[in-house]
Amino acid sequence: MIEVNNVAFTYPHTKKQIFSNYSIVFERNEITAVTGNNGAGKTTLSKLLVGILRPDAGSIVIDGADIGRMDLCAIGKKVGYVFQNPDRQLFNDTVYNEVAFGLYIMKLPNDEIEQKASHYLSLFGLTQYRDAFPGKLSHGEKQRLALAAVLALGADYLVLDEPTTGLDIRRQRELGNLLENLRSGHGCGIILITHSNEFSSCYASKRVVIAQ
Amino acid sequence: MNLARLDPRVKLLILAGLSTAALVSRSYTTLLALLAISLIILLAGSIAPITIWMKLRGLFSLIVALFVLQCLFNRSGEPLLAFTKFTLITQAGFKTAAAISLRLLVILLAALIVTTGEARDYLLSLTTMKVPYEVAFMVLTALRFLPMMREEAQDVLCAAQLRGLQIKKAGLKRQVGAYSKIIIPIVAGAVRRAEDFSIAMEARGFRAHPQRTTMRKLRMRASDWLYLAVFCAIISSIEAIAAIAAFT
Ligand SMILES: Nc1ncnc2c1ncn2[C@@H]1O[C@H](COP(=O)(O)OP(=O)(O)OP(=O)(O)O)[C@@H](O)[C@H]1O
Ligand SMILES: [Mg+2]
Numbered sequence: 001m002i003e004v005n006n007v008a009f010t011y012p013h014t015k016k017q018i019f020s021n022y023s024i025v026f027e028r029n030e031i032t033a034v035t036g037n038n039g040a041g042k043t044t045l046s047k048l049l050v051g052i053l054r055p056d057a058g059s060i061v062i063d064g065a066d067i068g069r070m071d072l073c074a075i076g077k078k079v080g081y082v083f084q085n086p087d088r089q090l091f092n093d094t095v096y097n098e099v100a101f102g103l104y105i106m107k108l109p110n111d112e113i114e115q116k117a118s119h120y121l122s123l124f125g126l127t128q129y130r131d132a133f134p135g136k137l138s139h140g141e142k143q144r145l146a147l148a149a150v151l152a153l154g155a156d157y158l159v160l161d162e163p164t165t166g167l168d169i170r171r172q173r174e175l176g177n178l179l180e181n182l183r184s185g186h187g188c189g190i191i192l193i194t195h196s197n198e199f200s201s202c203y204a205s206k207r208v209v210i211a212q
Numbered sequence: 213m214n215l216a217r218l219d220p221r222v223k224l225l226i227l228a229g230l231s232t233a234a235l236v237s238r239s240y241t242t243l244l245a246l247l248a249i250s251l252i253i254l255l256a257g258s259i260a261p262i263t264i265w266m267k268l269r270g271l272f273s274l275i276v277a278l279f280v281l282q283c284l285f286n287r288s289g290e291p292l293l294a295f296t297k298f299t300l301i302t303q304a305g306f307k308t309a310a311a312i313s314l315r316l317l318v319i320l321l322a323a324l325i326v327t328t329g330e331a332r333d334y335l336l337s338l339t340t341m342k343v344p345y346e347v348a349f350m351v352l353t354a355l356r357f358l359p360m361m362r363e364e365a366q367d368v369l370c371a372a373q374l375r376g377l378q379i380k381k382a383g384l385k386r387q388v389g390a391y392s393k394i395i396i397p398i399v400a401g402a403v404r405r406a407e408d409f410s411i412a413m414e415a416r417g418f419r420a421h422p423q424r425t426t427m428r429k430l431r432m433r434a435s436d437w438l439y440l441a442v443f444c445a446i447i448s449s450i451e452a453i454a455a456i457a458a459f460t
Contacts (some may be wrong), residue, residue: 052367086214088368091396101372101375105375136399150375
């Protein structure tokens with residue numbers, strides 16, 4: 001369970017207040033869709049959830065642990081995060097290394113890394129790009145790669161900021177089914193920011209609207 | 213006079229004047245006078261002291277560090293602070309350290325004066341000062357790109373840490389490795405954006421005509437001339453007094 005308790009947040013440079021006393025709970029074993037207008041603060045909320053931004057007041061508690069005292073590595077073990085802009089999270093020299101990056105750090109045995117990375121590459125239809133430079137992929141392919149790299153780590157919670165942008169209809173459906181499997185198979189808690197009513201009504205069991 | 217209303221060219225000249233004076237001045241009294249002048253310009257220009265502090269806070273530690281290093285490594289002159297037989301700080305060391313810190317502070321405050329204007333005003337004033345438009349545009353664009361790149365670097369750094377990369381607690385060697393890894397996407401992103409940017413600019417007619425016209429014209433008002441004159445008078449008299457004092 002991720003609890004957001006009375007959070008206040010203002011961007012320091014622009015003094016733009018996004019949240020004042022905002023509270024919400026995201027459960028495990030559930031896909032929650034988060035919607036709202038452009039600029040409503042969806043991305044801001046998601047960055048608060050994973051500690052990239054820190055609240056001015058209030059707290060965020062994941063499974064009973066306040067993330068205020070955790071560093072990003074520790075939070076990353078509980079929550080996987082996919083950025084809205086895939087360019088900002090691909091930093092390896094090849095597509096394969098991008099997916100294997102986190103697995104290496106987890107110090108898994110080599111054959112397990114190989115097997116897991118290959119599995120996720122094929123799951124997202126990226127096997128043919130295995131040795132390509134991530135920067136050269138198309139937007140939708142980058143998005144899939146970013147998803148593969150984060151989902152391969154198998155965190156209990158996933159925060160996905162508009163994961164369907166740039167994906168074709170077939171890939172969207174595949175992603176939806178995959179998320180549904182993660183929920184039913186592993187009891188993942190998935191927070192899905194999306195503008196697509198169709199996608200959220202198809203796969204999410206709960207819907208949160210962020211008002212400006 | 214309110215700095216927001218002052219002609220941008222006057223502000224650029226003040227920046228040039230103050231920083232040159234700070235660099236050539238040798239005595240503390242001169243440097244202190246320059247410091248006082250920059251503070252007066254800022255405060256009289258309705259910049260709140262708290263704003264000045266907020267903007268300089270980040271660089272303050274740098275000044276302090278520079279001061280301490282200069283104190284410790286300049287070993288000439290009489291001992292000022294000694295620990296039994298071991299001289300910790302010498303008089304000359306303290307003096308040069310203080311002078312360098314003061315100089316830096318004056319230059320930073322002078323730079324703050326310039327931050328009160330808008331980028332396009334400076335672009336306009338540089339072109340009226342006969343800097344080619346392309347060059348002026350390039351400089352300002354570079355300045356605008358910097359914060360964007362910093363933001364991007366932060367995002368990449370966060371993404372890597374969330375995927376398990378230890379940066380804070382790792383040793384120096386691992387840290388260097390981690391940072392060098394992260395430079396790749398940032399540089400690649402910047403290059404790609406620069407390419408897109410140049411195409412977008414040409415599509416909108418950048419450099420299509422050799423002669424550029426502008427919608428707004430900068431005009432020096434009487435108050436701007438007066439401000440500049442008073443500033444020049446004060447700075448030159450300070451420097452003159454300092455020169456006479458040094459001579460006698
Ligand atoms: N780094 C920042 N500094 C200052 N203001 C910001 C920053 N990032 C976002 N904002 C502002 O905060 C508000 C919320 O932004 P946010 O990115 O959370 O919106 P969003 O709901 O994700 O929108 P979108 O649907 O376009 O992705 C916006 O008005 C934006 O201008
Ligand atoms: Mg967003």
